[in-house]
Amino acid sequence: MADRMGTWVEAMRSGRFEDAWQISEATLAERDPATRDDAALPYHLRWVWDGRSFDDRQVLVRCYHGLGDTIQFARFLPLLARRAASLTVEVQPRLLPLLADLAEREFELRPFDPAHPLPPSECDLEITELDFALGARPDAAPPPYLCAQPAALPPRSVAFCYGAGDWDPSRCVPQELLAPLCRHAPCVTLMAEPCSLDVLNPGGCAFDMAETAALIAGSELVITVDTMVAHLAGAMGRPVWLLLKADPDWRWPTQGTSTPWYPSMRLYSQPRAGDWDSVLEQVDADLKARSTIMAER
CATH class of the missing domain: 3.40.50.2000 (Glycogen Phosphorylase B;)
Incomplete structure (x- = not known):
């Protein structure tokens, strides 16, 4: 397993995303379904997507990792929303204002409360699983996908x-x-x-x-x-x-x-x-x- 993880890391670092997804697919096939979203594990160590289709289903995306991880993979949410019947994203409360424009008319944002997570939907995914689940490289949803009103700063700041x-x-x-x-x-x-x-x-x-x-x-x-x-x-x-x-x-x-x-x-x-x-x-x-x-x- 350690060798497989090292190979996955090297594939991701070098931009060989398809190779990394093949490793993720093999890992998913070997997982015990009873351990999915295991409450005994810290949130950042949990796996959520069980490989089922999300097309035309009610989909819930959970954000179990850091703020940076959510921002990095949020680019894929509109792609997922266009394939799902409905999409809800359970996101860290601090990020709700930033993601509001991205979500507009495409998916619903809900604050993530670790003490009271939302119940499962027809298909659940964790946000860092989206590239693998969609088979989407980063350039499938390039920046900019977030925006803000600029602060008044001197030129060249x-x-x-x-x-x-x-x-x-x-x-x-x-x-x-x-x-x-x-x-x-x-x-x-x-x-x-x-x-x-x-x-x-x-x-x-x-x-x-x-x-x-x-x-x-x-x-x-x-x-x-x-x-x-x-x-x-x-x-x-x-x-x-x-x-x-x-x-x-x-x-x-x-x-x-x-x-x-x-x-x-x-x-x-x-x-x-x-x-x-x-x-x-x-x-x-x-x-x-x-x-x-x-x-x-």
């Missing part, structure tokens, strides 16, 4: 996010390494905490999706680590520079600087584990060059 939470500190960049970048353009932080960098909002950005999206929409560039902010900026079609650790999550390529998930995104990967200095040196040089070009326009 850059938004930063350097933290990814406590559960994976290796994704986080020390705040002080971003200080040189603030010389090149007006900057804002997207972190929900006070910031010592030279930014326009030193008190931080509230952990509010609408405010975060507005700052992203008002910025000309987002520089972020692998966290929800990266997915939100990519889903909005905004220019994003993503700072990645040497061994990134399954969704990010280990070679090259682009990703099929978000065409507006550029990847900056550590050359070796823990080496953020090299990454930020390249980002600093590229941002300086970009700022010079923008200033000459």
Whole structure:
């Protein structure tokens, strides 16, 4: 099973989605149906779709993973809605305002309450299963598919996010390494905490999706680590520079600087584990060059 998982990860990283789906299909065929949506497991470890057809059925999509996962795979919801008789999406409450326009007239949004989940429908899926279930590559539903009214920011503003939470500190960049970048353009932080960098909002950005999206929409560039902010900026079609650790999550390529998930995104990967200095040196040089070009326009 570990070898199969490793092969799946490599297939997803390299954009061989059909190969990854074949592995998912084989795994699904071997699962014990009694373990589907097992309440004894944490939500993020559960599997939901049992392989049954969702065409012309009442379908419920559950969002059991993180905010970033929901944002990444929300692109496929309109495709699913056009095939289902009806579609309800049980989504994290924080994301309800952001997904409202995407859902309009196509599917219903309901807040996900872990203590009181919605009862099963004719066909249930978890949102990260949608690419496999639909056989849909990322370019079947390209960004932008989310939008927001931009915050009023100075021209050439850059938004930063350097933290990814406590559960994976290796994704986080020390705040002080971003200080040189603030010389090149007006900057804002997207972190929900006070910031010592030279930014326009030193008190931080509230952990509010609408405010975060507005700052992203008002910025000309987002520089972020692998966290929800990266997915939100990519889903909005905004220019994003993503700072990645040497061994990134399954969704990010280990070679090259682009990703099929978000065409507006550029990847900056550590050359070796823990080496953020090299990454930020390249980002600093590229941002300086970009700022010079923008200033000459």
